[in-house]
Amino acid sequence: MAIISRGFRGKRDVDPRIPPGQYLERGFPVLSAGPTPRADLSTWTFSITAGGAPRASWTWSELTHLPHDDIVKDIHCVTKWSKLDSAWRGISLDTLLDGVEVAPEEQYAMAHCDGGYTTNVPLADLRGGKAWIAYQYDGAPLPPEHGGPARLLIPHLYFWKSAKWVRSLDLMTEDTWGFWERLGYHAYGDPWKEQRYWGD
Amino acid sequence: MDTLDTPSDNQLYALPWMVGTLVARTAETPTAMTLEIDVPGWRGALAGQHVDVRLTAEDGYSTQRSYSLASAGTMGLPGVPPDPAAHGSRIALTVQVVDGGEVSPYLTEDLQVGDQIELRGPVGHWFVWQPADPHPVQLIGGGSGLVPLMSMLRTRRLAGSRAPFRLVVSVRTPADAIYADELEALGGDVEITRVWTRRAPESWTGPVGRIDAALLEAACFPPDERAHVFVCGPTPFVEAVADTLVDLGHDPERIRTERFGPTGP
Ligand SMILES: Cc1cc2nc3c(=O)[nH]c(=O)nc-3n(C[C@H](O)[C@H](O)[C@H](O)COP(=O)(O)OP(=O)(O)OC[C@H]3O[C@@H](n4cnc5c(N)ncnc54)[C@H](O)[C@@H]3O)c2cc1C
Numbered sequence: 001m002a003i004i005s006r007g008f009r010g011k012r013d014v015d016p017r018i019p020p021g022q023y024l025e026r027g028f029p030v031l032s033a034g035p036t037p038r039a040d041l042s043t044w045t046f047s048i049t050a051g052g053a054p055r056a057s058w059t060w061s062e063l064t065h066l067p068h069d070d071i072v073k074d075i076h077c078v079t080k081w082s083k084l085d086s087a088w089r090g091i092s093l094d095t096l097l098d099g100v101e102v103a104p105e106e107q108y109a110m111a112h113c114d115g116g117y118t119t120n121v122p123l124a125d126l127r128g129g130k131a132w133i134a135y136q137y138d139g140a141p142l143p144p145e146h147g148g149p150a151r152l153l154i155p156h157l158y159f160w161k162s163a164k165w166v167r168s169l170d171l172m173t174e175d176t177w178g179f180w181e182r183l184g185y186h187a188y189g190d191p192w193k194e195q196r197y198w199g200d
Numbered sequence: 201m202d203t204l205d206t207p208s209d210n211q212l213y214a215l216p217w218m219v220g221t222l223v224a225r226t227a228e229t230p231t232a233m234t235l236e237i238d239v240p241g242w243r244g245a246l247a248g249q250h251v252d253v254r255l256t257a258e259d260g261y262s263t264q265r266s267y268s269l270a271s272a273g274t275m276g277l278p279g280v281p282p283d284p285a286a287h288g289s290r291i292a293l294t295v296q297v298v299d300g301g302e303v304s305p306y307l308t309e310d311l312q313v314g315d316q317i318e319l320r321g322p323v324g325h326w327f328v329w330q331p332a333d334p335h336p337v338q339l340i341g342g343g344s345g346l347v348p349l350m351s352m353l354r355t356r357r358l359a360g361s362r363a364p365f366r367l368v369v370s371v372r373t374p375a376d377a378i379y380a381d382e383l384e385a386l387g388g389d390v391e392i393t394r395v396w397t398r399r400a401p402e403s404w405t406g407p408v409g410r411i412d413a414a415l416l417e418a419a420c421f422p423p424d425e426r427a428h429v430f431v432c433g434p435t436p437f438v439e440a441v442a443d444t445l446v447d448l449g450h451d452p453e454r455i456r457t458e459r460f461g462p463t464g465p
Contacts, residue, residue: 002256005315006315008255008306010255010261029435029459032457034452035443035452036442079266115452145439180326183324184324184325198214200215
């Protein structure tokens with residue numbers, strides 16, 4: 001039974017699209033663990049690997065010439081803000097994974113990013129039109145502090161899973177934890193189940 | 201990396217909601233309030249961690265926000281006497297009012313001594329300082345971003361650590377300076393650089409304005425000392441400071457950041 005906060009009414013920006021414990025934010029706050037890395041697009045690549053061994057790789061030009069999606073999704077950050085109808089352009093991971101051989105036991109993936117950040121996601125959550133490599137936000141190149149040149153976009157999970165500055169996805173046969181997951185955050189991160197921290 | 205990466209209490213644990221009772225309110229400035237809260241069953245914390253606070257209205261509507269612990273982190277501190285009044289189940293938060301905000305005005309104005317409040321934590325194992333770590337530590341805080349850095353300073357004192365610490369603290373005006381007396385008292389031991397972004401005290405002879413590269417270069421441990429750097433405050437402040445530090449040659453791997461909100465001083 002929750003403790004009632006005497007006299008508290010709240011702002012009640014309630015919207016059925018906002019998960020429990022979240023509030024509506026109209027700005028776009030930034031969450032990252034360290035400084036914003038700088039990327040050089042002339043040498044930038046995005047790769048899919050398995051156990052570290054290369055399976056496929058795209059240069060910036062190759063990636064951004066693939067058929068793209070324009071995506072409008074709600075996003076939910078574990079620090080409590082949610083943002084509705086955020087607009088992105090990106091390449092569906094279905095498009096990227098379709099050309100890659102994936103063994104049946106490779107059920108998990110680890111995103112690796114500039115700056116050393118990692119995050120783990122089940123492969124099923126990357127397929128079926130649920131995840132993208134996003135490189136535009138609101139009609140403009142994705143700003144570095146928001147993960148540019150490119151970030152993962154997995155809007156149905158807490159936003160730390162949408163790893164900024166992503167450079168590769170490593171397919172794994174077992175679920176291993178990434179950066180925030182080892183530091184107390186939930187391994188899966190479903191905002192509708194409030195899976196914020198270990199044990200939630 | 202070194203000891204900073206191996207928190208002494210990094211076991212997997214769940215964070216159930218706990219009920220705390222407000223035992224003291226202290227105005228730090230006209231717009232910032234320190235709340236001391238007794239939390240039976242509190243497990244201690246590492247310096248730099250935060251709690252999630254949940255407010256619930258009579259009809260069940262509820263909302264949550266994060267607040268850094270201002271009090272010293274006692275987790276993993278050997279030899280801290282079991283003195284519950286000083287550092288057992290009592291925590292302190294310092295909340296800066298955000299005008300028109302949903303939670304911060306309630307916490308600073310409406311919550312009274314004796315009132316109960318729900319919270320859970322400690323949260324976050326990244327923006328933390330380990331008291332056993334002897335490396336130099338550079339703290340850089342903007343506005344209420346000073347709060348978790350104050351916890352590190354208090355933890356350092358409690359632990360009797362000799363690790364060299366320097367602090368750069370940026371606020372708008374003298375009326376916005378939290379913990380002013382306590383920082384003053386630390387002056388001999390911790391090198392403190394003040395930055396006033398809008399207005400300085402009468403006696404001030406230095407510049408008034410935002411932190412820039414020249415100031416950071418003069419105030420901070422040089423990059424070759426490989427200090428741990430903790431930067432906390434509003435997002436634009438953290439972005440600007442962290443970028444400038446990288447430009448000045450600091451190793452990005454040694455810079456840890458915590459961003460509180462969208463705008464700032
Ligand atoms: C890890 C972490 C630790 C934090 N620690 C502290 C702390 O120790 N002390 C503290 O006072 N706050 C801290 N914060 C910020 C705190 O969680 C709230 O965001 C803040 O109190 C505002 O909440 P609110 O409900 O009053 O305002 P809201 O109703 O959430 O916001 C009202 C409006 O103000 C804007 N806004 C939100 N935050 C800020 C801000 N910081 N400055 C200016 N405008 C803002 C919003 O965009 C919105 O438009 C921390 C945040 C995080 C993520």
